[in-house]
Amino acid sequence: MSSTWNKIVHRAVAAKDTARDFANVNTLKLGVTGLSGAGKTAFLVSVISNLLAMAQKKGAVDSLPRFRQALTDESGQIRLLDVKIESAGSSRIPRFAYEKFRGKLAQQEEPSWPAGTDKPAQIVLRLTLKPRTKLGKLKGALVGPRVVRLEFFDYPGEWLLDLPLLEQSYQQWSTETLLNMKEAPRDALSEQFRAFLGTLSPSAPADDKTAEHGFELYRDMLRRCRRDAELRWLQPGHFLMPGQWGDVPLHHFFPWAGAPNPFPGTLAAQLRDRFEAYKREIRETFFEPYFTAFNRQVVLVDVLGALFAGRTAFEDTRRALGRIGSSYSKLLSGGWLFGRKTQHVAFVATKSDYVDELQRPHLQAMLESMVASAPGAEGNALGRRFHFVSSIRCTTDANEPGKDGVTTRVVMGTGIGEQHQRPFYPGIVPAGDVPPVFWTKPFFVMPQLRPPVLQPGEAHPIDHINLDALLVDLFGDAL
Numbered sequence: 288m289s290s291t292w293n294k295i296v297h298r299a300v301a302a303k304d305t306a307r308d309f310a311n312v313n314t315l316k317l318g319v320t321g322l323s324g325a326g327k328t329a330f331l332v333s334v335i336s337n338l339l340a341m342a343q344k345k346g347a348v349d350s351l352p353r354f355r356q357a358l359t360d361e362s363g364q365i366r367l368l369d370v371k372i373e374s375a376g377s378s379r380i381p382r383f384a385y386e387k388f389r390g391k392l393a394q395q396e397e398p399s400w401p402a403g404t405d406k407p408a409q410i411v412l413r414l415t416l417k418p419r420t421k422l423g424k425l426k427g428a429l430v431g432p433r434v435v436r437l438e439f440f441d442y443p444g445e446w447l448l449d450l451p452l453l454e455q456s457y458q459q460w461s462t463e464t465l466l467n468m469k470e471a472p473r474d475a476l477s478e479q480f481r482a483f484l485g486t487l488s489p490s491a492p493a494d495d496k497t498a499e500h501g502f503e504l505y506r507d508m509l510r511r512c513r514r515d516a517e518l519r520w521l522q523p524g525h526f527l528m529p530g531q532w533g534d535v536p537l538h539h540f541f542p543w544a545g546a547p548n549p550f551p552g553t554l555a556a557q558l559r560d561r562f563e564a565y566k567r568e569i570r571e572t573f574f575e576p577y578f579t580a581f582n583r584q585v586v587l588v589d590v591l592g593a594l595f596a597g598r599t600a601f602e603d604t605r606r607a608l609g610r611i612g613s614s615y616s617k618l619l620s621g622g623w624l625f626g627r628k629t630q631h632v633a634f635v636a637t638k639s640d641y642v643d644e645l646q647r648p649h650l651q652a653m654l655e656s657m658v659a660s661a662p663g664a665e666g667n668a669l670g671r672r673f674h675f676v677s678s679i680r681c682t683t684d685a686n687e688p689g690k691d692g693v694t695t696r697v698v699m700g701t702g703i704g705e706q707h708q709r710p711f712y713p714g715i716v717p718a719g720d721v722p723p724v725f726w727t728k729p730f731f732v733m734p735q736l737r738p739p740v741l742q743p744g745e746a747h748p749i750d751h752i753n754l755d756a757l758l759v760d761l762f763g764d765a766l
């Protein structure tokens with residue numbers, strides 16, 4: 288897509304939004320982002336199900352009490368009149384398959400979690416509200432009730448890793464990536480790729496086959512880093528999740544610092560040009576049209592998953608988050624990233640139901656220290672907030688009596704494929720920075736848990752932790 292075409296699309300969308308505003312309809316674009324497996328899809332399913340349930344007053348429990356409180360007026364009446372999923376119209380972005388995902392989670396015999404996301408998807412919730420102010424009431428009398436459209440956007444988590452890459456030149460990216468490859472366990476996992484680099488001459492001519500072969504070796508290394516070592520700082524993101532493009536020549540490059548100032552017609556110039564073309568493509572097809580159009584963003588992080596994957600994997604996730612956090616700081620301050628729309632970003636530790644109530648705030652503290660760990664991320668903290676949640680709560684807290692009379696705090700849950708509930712004791716989660724002593728003991732193995740029994744249908748509450756507080760913080764002010 289050319290940038291002129293992008294501008295035309297942007298203006299058309301903006302004009303549509305202005306016309307809607309006039310008719311008492313406001314649109315809020317919400318980006319649900321996070322590394323792969325962070326819990327984005329589960330989060331969206333739970334948010335939608337709980338909001339629909341709240342509006343339709345389904346379920347004996349009030350599943351979003353703090354959200355309800357935020358929407359209650361002085362006379363004690365709730366201002367939310369209705370929530371509906373809006374028709375997808377003629378959108379060219381696939382509709383988020385909410386009903387399918389929820390249906391599978393609610394299967395009685397064998398409930399199943401959504402599969403990993405491989406392409407972007409969108410869903411729009413239409414909230415009808417009683418006006419908040421006198422002026423709003425007047426406007427309501429003239430042009431109809433107040434409507435807030437919440438546009439949620441879900442996409443493959445791998446793509447978030449391309450955000451910091453946009454800031455780098457091919458030389459900078461290559462130098463940094465190759466330096467990282469010298470550290471364990473990347474050093475062993477990248478042996479074949481590095482041996483290939485050793486065969487290249489700085490003056491080698493441009494050649495499609497060599498570029499493709501190097502790309503394959505590099506991509507296979509990224510896959511092994513993820514599969515065998517659970518590493519997360521794996522760029523470019525589209526190499527692991529190519530999306531609609533599949534395997535195309537645009538991807539056929541790899542990091543190489545062997546010829547810093549290449550002449551035209553050489554392999555090094557070909558790789559550099561493809562890297563720049565890749566940056567242009569992701570900027571124009573993903574970051575500009577979607578990412579930067581968001582008014583609010585939620586960045587979900589599986590802090591516990593990173594912690595229990597061991598020190599190297601944890602440090603790697605921290606590096607990825609720190610770099611992403613620093614890119615977000617620039618985004619929030621209207622820096623290099625195409626102007627400013629995002630008003631705030633909420634960083635959220637997910638799956639907090641794996642630990643008991645006393646430890647959940649530790650996850651938030653750890654996330655804060657992870658995000659602030661990169662150079663540049665600690666400054667400009669404006670607009671960054673932190674939370675812990677569980678979108679779909681699979682456990683209950685309990686006290687487990689020990690043989691010596693000492694009680695241990697546990698969570699009770701059922702592993703996937705198991706029939707009975709049992710206690711899980713993940714140990715103590717450090718609050719904030721992880722001290723070196725933490726890595727000296729064996730880790731808790733985090734099993735995938737069976738989702739709770741859900742009522743079938745699209746508008747029933749789903750048990751969660753803190754989702755209501757997050758929703759208030761994320762868009763309560765805009766309702």
Ligand SMILES: Nc1nc2c(ncn2[C@@H]2O[C@H](COP(=O)(O)OP(=O)(O)OP(=O)(O)O)[C@@H](O)[C@H]2O)c(=O)[nH]1
Nearest residue numbers: 323324325326327328329400403404444677678679
């Ligand atoms: N116990 C528990 N597990 C959760 C929760 N949320 C997500 N999970 C687990 O985390 C896994 C990944 O969640 P997804 O929502 O698919 O993650 P994602 O961020 O969409 O991942 P990609 O689509 O691959 O980027 C799920 O299959 C569940 O096993 C939660 O609140 N509690």
Ligand SMILES: [Mg+2]
Nearest residue numbers: 327328403404
């Ligand atoms: Mg997903």
